[in-house]
Amino acid sequence: MARRSEPGTVLAEEAGPASNALERLVERAVTTGAGRARAHAEKVTRAHPEASPADVIALLERQYRRRVSTLSGLVGLSAAVPGVGTGIAALLTGANIASFLRASTTFIGAVAHVHGVDVDDVARRRTLLLASVLGEDGARAVSGQLGASSLYWGRGLLTRLPLGTVRAVNKGLSRRLVRVATTKGAAVLLGRLAPFGIGAVVGWVVGRRMATQVVTGARDAFGPPPVVHVVAGQSVS
Secondary structure, three states, X not given: OOOOOOOOOOOXXXXXXXXXXXXXXXXXXXXXXXXXXXXXXXHHHHHOXXXXXXXXXXXXXXXXXXXXXXXXXXXXXXXXXXXXXXXXXXHHHHHHHHHHHHHHHHHHHHHHHHOOOOOOOHHHHHHHHHHXXXXXXXXXXXXXXXXXXXOOOOOOHXXXXXXXXXXXXXXXXXXXXXXXXXXXXXXXXXXXXXOOOHHHHXXXXXXXXXXXXXXXXXXXHHOOOOOOOEEOOEEOO
């Protein structure tokens, strides 16, 4: 008899080894993300005391794009280094995926914090990560699964949903992410591992594109920045 998975995970018989590995990376990213995201948002806010919430979010977006693009480019560059084989470069690509998911979780959580939305449980952080990584397609998937056309679902709808509903949404998003990773992952990997520095350029461009998709997903989830700084839904001057 096939073993049933825990709620919120992709079933082993459906996923296969590659998607199970991706699911483990997602789980690791969202499990440790809450405190790190809050601290990151507060650090940026303290460093720019005159910045409005919109300014803080713009800074978070810029830092996130730069980090993801740089890490992705470095993985591509590694293929051009003498003595670094394709196998090692492929391992570095796996590590880059983990770094991308961690950075994305931190970024999305930091944006949520600026909006006054603290997402403390893992299941809801998973929804934010998966939907944002999928960009506009993720927002459409969430709306479709919930039968709702609500804009800015991360700001209000997500926090009100029962956990059982959230986990059901996560299953659908996980399957969707696996399909995207399966169809696009091989081409991206080969591009990053191209020799003579070509992979570095491809990696940087791909990283930039992935980061932009997550930024779009976060904007779809939370909408326009608040006019004043808020904490847990309360305005502060």
